[in-house]
Amino acid sequence: ALTYDDGPGDASETKILDCLEQNGAVATFFYTGTRATKRPDQNKRAKTLGCEMGNHSWNHPQLTKISPEAAQDQLTRTNDAVQSACGSAPTVFRPCYGATNDTVNSLAQMPVIMWSIDTLDWKSKNVTEIIGKVMQQISDHDIILMHDYYETSVEAALQIVDRLQQEGYEFVTVEDLILE
Numbered sequence: 746a747l748t749y750d751d752g753p754g755d756a757s758e759t760k761i762l763d764c765l766e767q768n769g770a771v772a773t774f775f776y777t778g779t780r781a782t783k784r785p786d787q788n789k790r791a792k793t794l795g796c797e798m799g800n801h802s803w804n805h806p807q808l809t810k811i812s813p814e815a816a817q818d819q820l821t822r823t824n825d826a827v828q829s830a831c832g833s834a835p836t837v838f839r840p841c842y843g844a845t846n847d848t849v850n851s852l853a854q855m856p857v858i859m860w861s862i863d864t865l866d867w868k869s870k871n872v873t874e875i876i877g878k879v880m881q882q883i884s885d886h887d888i889i890l891m892h893d894y895y896e897t898s899v900e901a902a903l904q905i906v907d908r909l910q911q912e913g914y915e916f917v918t919v920e921d922l923i924l925e
């Protein structure tokens with residue numbers, strides 16, 4: 746399962762969605778509410794392509810460091826933003842920075858999804874390194890973490906989708922991965 750955090754992005758998001766569409770692949774997008782509100786069109790297109798919508802908070806705080814009421818507000822506002830953009834509320838939740846606890850998990854009221862391959866794309870901003878991280882570690886049922894803001898992440902994703910499909914991997918949503 747390919748997963749993208751912090752979007753919907755602008756031009757980079759368009760390229761990723763084009764790539765998924767051309768390759769008959771899907772991904773799971775963990776949106777922030779602020780971005781979903783800015784680019785409801787991207788959100789809607791992702792949904793139309795069969796991608797899965799995830800909640801990644803309203804404006805990316807560490808949810809364990811704010812009050813439960815504020816955390817609930819972060820989650821609810823984002824659910825509402827995604828629902829109004831594409832007609833469906835998020836079905837999975839990924840905590841920002843991977844920071845969560847029992848309180849946050851129970852507030853989310855949906856599966857809490859981490860990752861098994863961290864591409865560190867935001868850090869390296871290096872296409873070869875990002876591809877290397879995935880190709881060296883990949884096996885069945887992996888959840889790949891990427892971010893849809895950086896040109897380098899997009900470029901790497903285009904090649905990763907191509908190469909993994911050639912190796913016989915199938916891209917599925919996180920939900921399908923869990924249900925398998």
Ligand code: ZN
Nearest residue numbers: 750751841842
């Ligand atoms: Zn994030």
